[in-house]
Amino acid sequence: MRRLVVDTDIYIDWLNSGRYEEVLFQRGAVKYLSAVVLMELRAGAFRNADRRVLDRLQGSYESTGRLVAPTRMVFAEAGDTLRRLYAQGYRAGRSIVADVLIALSARSIGATVMTRNARDYRAIAKVRPFRLSIVP
Numbered sequence: 001m002r003r004l005v006v007d008t009d010i011y012i013d014w015l016n017s018g019r020y021e022e023v024l025f026q027r028g029a030v031k032y033l034s035a036v037v038l039m040e041l042r043a044g045a046f047r048n049a050d051r052r053v054l055d056r057l058q059g060s061y062e063s064t065g066r067l068v069a070p071t072r073m074v075f076a077e078a079g080d081t082l083r084r085l086y087a088q089g090y091r092a093g094r095s096i097v098a099d100v101l102i103a104l105s106a107r108s109i110g111a112t113v114m115t116r117n118a119r120d121y122r123a124i125a126k127v128r129p130f131r132l133s134i135v136p
Contacts, residue, residue: 001028001029001030002028002029002030002112003029003030003031003032003106003109003110003111003112004029004030004031004032004111004112004113004114004133005031005032005033005034005037005068005102005105005106005109005111005112005113005114006023006024006031006033006037006113006114006115007037007099007102007113007114007115007116007117007121008037008040008041008098008102009115009116009117010023010024010114010115010116010135011024011037011041012041012044013116015041015050015053020135023114023135030066031061031066032061032066032067032068032106032109032111033057033058033061033066033067033068034068034069034101034102034105034106035067035068035069035070035105036069036070036098036101036102036105037102038054038057038058038067039098040098041054041057042054068105068106068108068109068111069105070101070104070105071105071108073108074101074104074105074108075101077104077128078097078100078101078104081100081104081124081127081128082096082097082100084127085100085123085124085127088127090123092120096120096123096124099117099120099121099124100124100128103121103124103125103128103130103132104128104130106130106131107128107130107131110131111131112131112132112133113130113131113132113133114133114135115132115133115134115135116134116135116136118134121134122134
C-alpha cells in the first residue's frame with residue numbers, strides 16, 4: 001500500500017473550505033502526519049475550536065503510529081540539502097526549512113509528499129530525490 005505525507009497547504013485548504021477531501025481520504029494509501037506539518041498547522045490555529053480540531057487530528061495519527069518526526073539523520077541531511085540549495089542560488093519566498101524536513105522525513109519512511117507547492121519541493125527533489133505528487 002502506498003504511503004503518503006500530506007503537506008500543510010492541503011490541510012489548510014481542507015480545514016478552511018473542505019477542499020482536497022479526495023486527497024486526504026483516498027483509498028489504497030496510508031496517510032502519515034508529519035510533525036513539521038502539525039507544527040505549521042498549530043502555528044496558524046488561533047481559535048480554540050481550530051486547536052481542538054488539530055488535537056483530534058494529531059490523536060488519530062498518534063494512536064495508529066503514523067505521526068512521523070524528523071530523526072537526527074534527517075536533520076543532518078536537511079542541513080546538507082539546504083546548503084546545496086543555497087549554494088545553487090535557490091531563494092525561497094519564505095523559509096524552505098520546513099519543506100526540506102517534511103520531504104526528507106517522508107523519504108525516510110518511503111512515503112510520497114502530496115503538495116501544491118511545486119516550486120520549492122521540485123527544487124528540493126533535484127538535490128535529494130524523494131517521491132513527490134503535485135496536486136493542482
